[in-house]
Amino acid sequence: MNRRDFLKKSSFVAAAGVLASQGIILGRAQDNQTYTMVSFLSGIDYWKDAFRGMQDAAAFLGVEATYTGTPDYDLTAEVRVLEETIAQQPAGILLTVMQADGLQPTIDSAIDVGIPLVTFDADSPMSKRYAFLGTGNYYAGKIAARYIGPLVQAGKAAVITVPSQNNLGQRTAGFIDTLAAEFPDVVSGDQFIVDNQNTSEGAATGLSALLQAEPDIKGVFSTNASAAVGSAQALREAGLSDQVHHIGFDYDEGTLDLIDRGELGATLAQGTWQMGFWGMLNLYMVANSKILSVSDWKAAGISPLPPNVDTGVVVINKDNSKYWRAAQ
Amino acid sequence: MDDATALHQASNRDDTIKTPNLLTRLLQVRELALILLIIVIGAALHLITGRFFTTPNLNAISLGFATSAIIVFGMTAALVSGGFDLSVGSVFAMGGVAAAVALRADLPIPLAMLCGVGSGILAGLINGLLITKVQINPFITTLGMLGIARGVSLAITEGSPLAQLPTDFLIYGQGKILGIPNLILIALITILIGDILMRRSSAFRQIYYVGGNEEAARLSGINVDRVKLGVYVLSAMLAALAGVLSVSRFTVADPGAGSGEELRIIAACIIGGCSLRGGKGTVIGGLLGLIFVGFINNGMILLRVPVYWQQLAMGVVLLLAVGFDTFSQRWQGRSRGKKTV
Numbered sequence: 260m261n262r263r264d265f266l267k268k269s270s271f272v273a274a275a276g277v278l279a280s281q282g283i284i285l286g287r288a289q290d291n292q293t294y295t296m297v298s299f300l301s302g303i304d305y306w307k308d309a310f311r312g313m314q315d316a317a318a319f320l321g322v323e324a325t326y327t328g329t330p331d332y333d334l335t336a337e338v339r340v341l342e343e344t345i346a347q348q349p350a351g352i353l354l355t356v357m358q359a360d361g362l363q364p365t366i367d368s369a370i371d372v373g374i375p376l377v378t379f380d381a382d383s384p385m386s387k388r389y390a391f392l393g394t395g396n397y398y399a400g401k402i403a404a405r406y407i408g409p410l411v412q413a414g415k416a417a418v419i420t421v422p423s424q425n426n427l428g429q430r431t432a433g434f435i436d437t438l439a440a441e442f443p444d445v446v447s448g449d450q451f452i453v454d455n456q457n458t459s460e461g462a463a464t465g466l467s468a469l470l471q472a473e474p475d476i477k478g479v480f481s482t483n484a485s486a487a488v489g490s491a492q493a494l495r496e497a498g499l500s501d502q503v504h505h506i507g508f509d510y511d512e513g514t515l516d517l518i519d520r521g522e523l524g525a526t527l528a529q530g531t532w533q534m535g536f537w538g539m540l541n542l543y544m545v546a547n548s549k550i551l552s553v554s555d556w557k558a559a560g561i562s563p564l565p566p567n568v569d570t571g572v573v574v575i576n577k578d579n580s581k582y583w584r585a586a587q
Numbered sequence: 588m589d590d591a592t593a594l595h596q597a598s599n600r601d602d603t604i605k606t607p608n609l610l611t612r613l614l615q616v617r618e619l620a621l622i623l624l625i626i627v628i629g630a631a632l633h634l635i636t637g638r639f640f641t642t643p644n645l646n647a648i649s650l651g652f653a654t655s656a657i658i659v660f661g662m663t664a665a666l667v668s669g670g671f672d673l674s675v676g677s678v679f680a681m682g683g684v685a686a687a688v689a690l691r692a693d694l695p696i697p698l699a700m701l702c703g704v705g706s707g708i709l710a711g712l713i714n715g716l717l718i719t720k721v722q723i724n725p726f727i728t729t730l731g732m733l734g735i736a737r738g739v740s741l742a743i744t745e746g747s748p749l750a751q752l753p754t755d756f757l758i759y760g761q762g763k764i765l766g767i768p769n770l771i772l773i774a775l776i777t778i779l780i781g782d783i784l785m786r787r788s789s790a791f792r793q794i795y796y797v798g799g800n801e802e803a804a805r806l807s808g809i810n811v812d813r814v815k816l817g818v819y820v821l822s823a824m825l826a827a828l829a830g831v832l833s834v835s836r837f838t839v840a841d842p843g844a845g846s847g848e849e850l851r852i853i854a855a856c857i858i859g860g861c862s863l864r865g866g867k868g869t870v871i872g873g874l875l876g877l878i879f880v881g882f883i884n885n886g887m888i889l890l891r892v893p894v895y896w897q898q899l900a901m902g903v904v905l906l907l908a909v910g911f912d913t914f915s916q917r918w919q920g921r922s923r924g925k926k927t928v
Contacts (some may be wrong), residue, residue: 304746422894452894458844459837462649465882467647468888471638484748488839495761496650497643497770512750514841 277312292322292350294542296535299337300358301328304511305531306355307378312354320543322350324468334361337469341365351375351542359383375545377564379534379572381426390541390564392534396426399479399527399572403506406525406574407434407478408502412476416447417469419455419462419486426483430508434480448471455486455542456476462489468496477503483524484509491522510575510583518580530570537568620912621859628882637891648885649771652877654679654836655852656774656830659859659873660781660850661822663793666817668797669865670718670725674710675826675852677736679845680731682707682827684740687749697757700831708820710736710798715816732823733849740842749840760836770832772791777825780806793813798865855880858908879908 296313298306317324329336342365344352347431352369356362356378356447369376375389382391407416418434420427431452443521451473453465462481470476470493479494481487485494485506494500497550500522507514507526517523541564545551550563557563574584591864617796658675665672687705694702710732717728762769784791796804797814805811826845834840857863858879859872883904 279589293725302741406717449893449895450891451886454894456847458846459839460654460833460844463837464647464651464884465888467651468885469643471641471647471885472636472889472891485841485843488748488837488841492837493647496647503836511748513748513837513841516750548690562593 261466292546293347294322294324294351294353294539294546295344295347296324296328296353297325297337297341298326298328298355300330300332301326302330305446305509306421308531309355309535309538312532312537313536314417314541316536316539316543320539324539325349332357334358339367340363341369345369345374346370348372349374349547351377353538353542354378354388355380356383357381359385362386374382375542376540377538379538380531383399389545390538390566390568391560392541392568392570393527394426394572395569396429396571397433398529399508399529400430400435400482401437402440402527402572402574403430403432403480404437406506407480407504408438408445410524411442411445411478413444415444415451415473415475416445416480417451417453417466417473417476418447418480418482419453419466419490420482421457421486422452422454430482431480434548448477451476455481455483455489457483457485459489459492461483462486463493464489466493467497470494470499473563479503479505481505481507483507484511484514487523487526488513488517491517493524496508515575516584518575521577525576527572528575529572533570537570546553607882610665618860618869618875619873621872621879621908623777624908624911625875625879625882627792628879628886632882632889636886639889644889645886646771648878648881650768650836651805651884653768653770653774654833655799655848655877656874657829657896658826658848658872659877660777661818661825662856662884663781663785663820663859663861663868663870663873664794664818664862665725665822666853666856667785667798667862667868668794668815668820668864669801670815671729671853671863672746672819672822672826673726673729673849674714674732674736675822676845676848676924677733677740678707678710678823678826678838679830679833679840679848680740681710681841682738683828683834683844684743684749684830684842685827686831687752687834688743691749691758692750694905696753699756700759702826703831703834704824707823707825707830709822710827711820712816712842713817714823718819719812719815729819737842744840744842746842746905748842750838751835752838752840757835757838760832760834770836773832778870785870798867800866807891822926826928851880854905856907858905860912 273428280423294317313324325342329340334357338361341362345368352374354376359382363386366376366388367385368389378388378391382393389398399457416438418431420431422428435447438445453469455462455465462485479490481490484507490505493507494503504524507523510526510528514523515528518526545563550556552563553559611664629639640642662672662675682703685706686699689699689702714728714732717723718725731786759771762874764772793809796809797811803809830845855870855876856873860873861868883901887900892900
C-alpha cells in the first residue's frame with residue numbers, strides 16, 4: 260500500500276467512526292458547493308499534502324475543493340488573493356496566514372459576510388476565524404527531546420535552527436525545556452544552538468565547529484529539513500554518524516534517503532494532510548449547519564468549532580519511512 | 588609564498604639604493620595586512636580555546652568555504668570589471684538542480700555535471716548580453732537573474748529537493764585524496780588558476796583596465812563588451828560548478844541552496860581588497876576574505892558567543908576589517924608619499 264492509500268484509508272476509518280458515533284448523518288452530495296484553499300508561496304511542495312487532504316475530504320463529502328494563493332512571500336498579495344476569493348463567495352475558506360495582524364481585517368470581513376473561514380499551519384489568533392489547525396511547535400520540540408533523551412542518556416545535545424524564525428524557536432524551546440525537565444543528564448541550552456541560516460551549508464559548517472568546541476555532543480536536533488541534511492553531512496565528515504543521535508524535522512526525498520542510509524535516526528513529520536482533511540470537514544460542518552453545540556452558536560457569539568487543534572507530529576524512522584515516499 | 592619571494596627580491600633591489608623600512612615594505616603587499624590579521628585571530632583563538640589549529644577544525648572551516656572559494660574567482664573578476672553579480676547564489680542552486688535532473692535521467696556523470704555547469708554558462712551569457720548590449724545596469728540585471736535562476740530551480744523541482752543520486756557522483760564532494768577532501772583541493776586549484784590568470788594573463792588583465800577606466804580601455808582598443816560578457820559567463824559558470832559540487836557533498840539538490848550566498852561572497856571579496864568602484868582586487872584576497880570570515884564564524888562558536896549575538900558580532904567585525912584595511916591603505920599611501928619627497 261503506498262503512502263497516499265495508507266493515510267487515506269486510515270483517516271477514512273477514523274472519520275467515519277467519529278461521524279457515526281456523533282449521530283451525524285452525512286447529507287447528499289452538495290451541488291455547486293465550492294471550498295477554497297488560499298496560501299502564500301503557493302508553489303512550494305509543503306502545501307501539496309494539505310490540499311490533498313482537503314481534496315480527499317471534499318471527495319468524501321461530495322463537494323468541490325479548489326486551490327489558489329500568491330506565489331510570493333508577500334502580505335499585500337495574499338490579502339488581495341483572499342479578497343478576490345471572498346468576492347467569489349465560496350462555501351468556505353481554508354487559509355494559511357503569512358502574517359497574523361496583516362490578514363486579520365480580511366479574515367474578519369469573510370466571517371462578517373457569512374463565509375466560514377478556518378486557518379491552517381499558520382494562524383491569525385486575534386481574528387474571527389472559527390478554528391486553527393496546525394502543528395504545536397513547542398510540543399513538537401518536546402517529542403524530539405523524548406526521542407533524543409533516552410538514546411543519549413548522558414551527554415550534550417545541540418540544536419541546529421534559524422533563531423529568527425518564530426516557529427523554529429518554539430521547537431527549540433520545547434526541546435531544551437523538555438530535556439532539562441525529563442532528562443537532566445542530557446545537557447542542552449542556548450550555548451548549543453547553531454544558526455544554519457536556512458541552508459545545508461550553514462548547518463554543516465556550524466555543527467562542524469560546535470563538534471570541535473564540544474566533543475561531548477551526543478545528540479542533535481535539526482529543526483528543519485535543510486538543517487537535517489547539513490547536520491548529517493557534518494556528522495559524516497567528522498566520522499560520528501554512528502555515535503551521535505540525530506533527529507530532523509519535516510521530510511523530503513533527501514531526509515528520507517538519510518534515514519534509509521542510517522545517517523539520520525528519525526525525523527518529525529507534520530500532519531499537513533490532516534490540516535487539509537479536518538479543515539475541510541470543519542468548514543463543511545459549519546457551512547451546512549451541522550454544529551449543534553448550543554442552540555444558536557451565532558447568537559451566542561461563540562466559535563462553532565474547536566478553536567485550536569494541534570495536528571501533531573509523527574516520528575519517521577527506518578521502519579516506516581517507506582509510507583512517506585511520494586506515490587509513484 | 589610568492590608574495591614573500593617577490594618582496595624579498597624587491598627589498599634586495601632597494602638595498603642598493605636606500606635602507607628600506609622593512610615594515611613599510613611589507614605593508615605595501617596589499618594582502619599582507621589581512622594575512623597578519625588572520626594569523627593573529629587564529630593564534631588568539633587557539634590560545635583561548637586550545638582547539639583551533641587542529642586538523643578536524645581546519646578541515647571543517649575549509650570545507651565550509653570550499654564551494655564559496657570557487658565562486659570568489661568569478662566574483663572578483665566581476666567586481667574588478669566595475670560590476671558585480673548578485674545571481675551567484677541562485678545560479679548555485681540552479682546548477683545543482685540541473686545536474687541532479689540530468690543524473691536522475693541516467694545521463695553519464697560527466698555529462699550531467701556539464702549540464703549543471705552549462706545552465707550557469709547560459710545564465711552568465713544572458714547576464715552579460717543584457718549588461719553589454721541592452722546596457723541594463725549590472726545590479727538590476729543580476730538581481731533579475733537572481734529571481735529567474737531561483738525560480739527555474741523551484742519550478743523544476745516543484746519545491747522539493749532531489750535526492751537518490753548515483754553514488755559514483757558523490758565522490759567529488761565527499762571523497763579524499765591523501766587525506767585532503769576533494770572539495771578543498773578543487774577549490775584551491777580554482778583559486779590558484781584564477782589568481783595566476785588575473786595577475787599574468789593579458790586577457791584577464793584587461794578586466795582591470797575596463798574596471799579602472801572603461802573609456803580609456805575602449806580607446807586603447809580593448810573590446811570592453813567582450814571582456815564584460817566573459818566576466819559574467821565566468822562568474823555564473825563557477826557558481827553553477829560550485830552548486831554541482833555542493834550537491835555531490837550533500838547528496839541532495841535543494842532548490843533553496845545558496846540563498847544569501849551572493850552577499851557573503853561580495854563581503855569576502857571586499858574584505859580581501861576588492862573595490863566596489865572596480866579596477867582593484869585579487870582572487871587570493873577574496874580567498875583570504877573567506878578565510879577571515881570562516882575563522883570568525885568558527886571562533887564565535889568555539890568561544891560560545893550566544894547564537895543570538897553572532898550576526899551582530901559578524902557585522903561589526905566586517906566593518907572593522909574593512910576599516911582596518913582602508914586605514915592601512917591610507918597609511919601606506921602616506922608613507923609612500925614621504926619617500927618620494
